[in-house]
Amino acid sequence: MPIEFQIDDGVAVITINRPEARNAIDRETALAVEAAAQQVNTDPAIRCAVITGAGGNFCAGMDLKAFLRGEVVRLPQTGFAGMTQSDLQKPFIAAVEGYALAGGFEIMLACDMVVAGSTAKFGLTEVKRGLVANAGGLVRLPRQMPVKLAAEFVLTGEIYPVERLADAGLVNRVVEEGQALAEAIKLAQVIAANGPMAVAVSRRVLKESLEWSEAELFERQFEITAPVFASADAREGAAAFAEKRKPVWKGC
Template structure:
């Protein structure tokens, strides 16, 4: 990444025709706040709009890809072009590869679900801990995970809050490349270079048609997800779940 970007929540770097997008809140485990949302939106707008860029790689830190939404600050408002975190409901035509080392949890996992290919280190772990806080995976996880993983596996993750390790994720077909620790970024960048060696217009047409087949029209799913979250946010259990998280104790659920 460039030195001038060191203070930013999201860093960018051009590597030939690939745009590297790096999450950069290591002290907060790359949790999604308003600054990170804005940075991701700007970086992805650049990828979308610059004709000299043909592919993107989204990466996090060596121990944590992204721990999800920042419970203290909130994730910021959805952006006009990208939705939550500037990515989750974005209409894209250029391939985006997730390079994952360590934890990708909650909104962090939903960032990965929003990408097209996944390169994961053997240290990578994917999960939806929202249910442990009285919440649900409202950045698209509740309806995308059952499409991209076996439905029973997705349901287990959503209902238990337990995580999925990279090796099992690769066996299930979710991870494209399973690599040794520390190599996720390099392998993802090589995969991007392979994609950029092909005709860009053909790749974009193929991606558009494939994404339409996989995801279809998600408008109704987003509406239902937001409505479910609104019901949960009105509950006592959400306040208890968040309080228990910050107080480092087990929550006392009431179902109200």
């Protein structure tokens, strides 16, 4: 199977399962990731998702052998690996060990958060193969780190240690080698325990407000967030706090 997919206590884990190829993406894998991401979107039992790789590496990008065979790994609606242009409607955390290169780096950029092992290595290496990082590297990276650093990553194609990315704000947590998945699941469980409507709306504002002018920030924010304060979950959250119990969310 090109991926493994598991759900436990509101957290889905997608594992790219091609360790013999450093989890490089061929068409079969892209289609499988696309289907898994769609299940995350539509299954109400899933509150948060983690994506990782098997065998000690996250993802080495596009399978160049598959590319030479003519396989298309950029899907029409969801982009590279069925992920980089997907409308991900729930929080995604990348759990990175080993290499996250080229398209693998761009899968990571599509996620909301990143947990990485201490020996993880990252790079947008496309230019070294005469290609370009058009699965998100060129457009997402300068929105997630200083532009001059993004230019270095994109134009040199060099591979960098995790400390460089953490210093630039691209990695949330650095853990001991081999512990990235466990830590990412712990982080996902914290998110999954929160009000699903509140998480979804907060995440929407975080993303969309980057494109808003300063003059419209609060007006547009209040328009989107107002339904949360009138929701059953808001009342449940307050009642659970007062009664010193865990809330039972309805998502509305």
